[in-house]
Amino acid sequence: MAWTAPPARSGHPYYMHDAIYAQPGALRLVVRDNAEALGRTAVRLRQADRTILSGIGTSWHATLVGELLLAHVGRLGHRVRAFHSFELVGYWPALGPKTGVVVVSHRGTKRYSLDALARAKAEGGVAVVITGKGSGDGLAIADHTLRTVDQESSAAHTISYTCALTLLAALAADIGGDDAIRRALDQIPDHLAGLLGQRSWAELAARFAERQRYYFIGGGPNTATAYEAALKMSEANHATALGFNCEQFLHGPWSAADRADVVFLVALPGQGYERCLTVARAAREIGAAIVAIVADGDREIAPLATETIVVPAVPELLSPILAIVPLQLFTYHLAVQRGVNPDTMRADQPDHGRARALIAL
Numbered sequence: 012m013a014w015t016a017p018p019a020r021s022g023h024p025y026y027m028h029d030a031i032y033a034q035p036g037a038l039r040l041v042v043r044d045n046a047e048a049l050g051r052t053a054v055r056l057r058q059a060d061r062t063i064l065s066g067i068g069t070s071w072h073a074t075l076v077g078e079l080l081l082a083h084v085g086r087l088g089h090r091v092r093a094f095h096s097f098e099l100v101g102y103w104p105a106l107g108p109k110t111g112v113v114v115v116s117h118r119g120t121k122r123y124s125l126d127a128l129a130r131a132k133a134e135g136g137v138a139v140v141i142t143g144k145g146s147g148d149g150l151a152i153a154d155h156t157l158r159t160v161d162q163e164s165s166a167a168h169t170i171s172y173t174c175a176l177t178l179l180a181a182l183a184a185d186i187g188g189d190d191a192i193r194r195a196l197d198q199i200p201d202h203l204a205g206l207l208g209q210r211s212w213a214e215l216a217a218r219f220a221e222r223q224r225y226y227f228i229g230g231g232p233n234t235a236t237a238y239e240a241a242l243k244m245s246e247a248n249h250a251t252a253l254g255f256n257c258e259q260f261l262h263g264p265w266s267a268a269d270r271a272d273v274v275f276l277v278a279l280p281g282q283g284y285e286r287c288l289t290v291a292r293a294a295r296e297i298g299a300a301i302v303a304i305v306a307d308g309d310r311e312i313a314p315l316a317t318e319t320i321v322v323p324a325v326p327e328l329l330s331p332i333l334a335i336v337p338l339q340l341f342t343y344h345l346a347v348q349r350g351v352n353p354d355t356m357r358a359d360q361p362d363h364g365r366a367r368a369l370i371a372l
Contacts, residue, residue, distance in 0.1 A: 026164035035204040052155040053185035059111035064093040065127040066115035075235040077179035085186035096123040108135030119146030165354040202323040216344035223271035230257040230283020240338035247353035248346035257286040270298030281327040
């Protein structure tokens with residue numbers, strides 16, 4: 012089931028907009044609808060010697076968050092690792108029969124993710140998939156399947172990502188028996204609904220529409236948020252965007268930033284906060300604009316920022332579900348500002364359409 016561009020919408024709201032705003036409702040249902048499958052999957056992964064998470068693109072970003080969720084909430088510690096599917100299939104040795112492999116794939120059509128799943132089965136491991144409804148037939152070999160939402164009409168996956176994160180968090184809570192995380196996860200949809208209505212996202216995009224480069228920076232589980240935001244920018248509005256772990260940014264990339272750029276900083280409470288504070292101080296000295304995603308009452312980074320976006324307080328390992336949403340909205344409205352369709356990944360443009368025909372995924 013290869014993705015094809017949907018019937019074009021001539022302007023705002025595009026399909027991506029609809030998907031972003033459908034997230035609170037989807038998150039309220041996704042754990043409930045998968046409750047039995049989550050329980051069965053948790054039992055099998057608890058018995059495994061090790062668990063491998065695998066995905067590509069947005070799905071790989073979800074596995075990076077899932078790795079920390081399963082390590083801490085699921086109490087798997089160093090027995091869990093996240094791998095890019097291409098690297099897992101092409102460069103890593105045999106998995107062994109007591110390995111659980113969790114493949115995240117929205118559409119179920121990417122060959123290397125399918126290869127990772129087939130490898131798990133061939134080697135006698137437990138194969139699990141987290142995928143959308145109506146995904147490709149290649150995933151049918153999985154022992155356990157967790158379903159997110161109907162296939163998105165937009166190529167810029169948004170609701171699929173937050174639903175995959177939510178299922179990974181619920182799976183970790185089931186494996187580790189963490190009732191506190193379960194309760195916190197139940198509150199996420201309401202927090203998200205409030206966040207969607209917090210401000211005029213179109214005005215924020217208009218303010219920073221002419222920037223030269225867009226940096227997205229976070230730490231810990233929000234390293235994946237930075238990566239994902241930069242990917243959405245490339246897919247949806249085609250701006251020059253870069254995603255970095257906060258410490259990696261401080262080890263050289265900061266020197267490329269200048270006052271024509273904007274730095275989006277995911278600076279929520281946790282181990283990465285102090286390094287994000289250093290990023291903010293450096294960006295301010297350079298003269299770059301700073302958009303900071305912070306907790307309510309932040310007293311150190313907020314005063315340095317050009318704009319602040321306040322995210323409700325949740326456990327740090329769940330914060331990527333919320334933190335990505337303002338960045339999805341910025342990405343979307345920047346596309347509108349730039350006069351491009353965020354849904355098609357430029358498949359409707361002749362040069363990029365020809366390039367896409369050359370790329371087998």
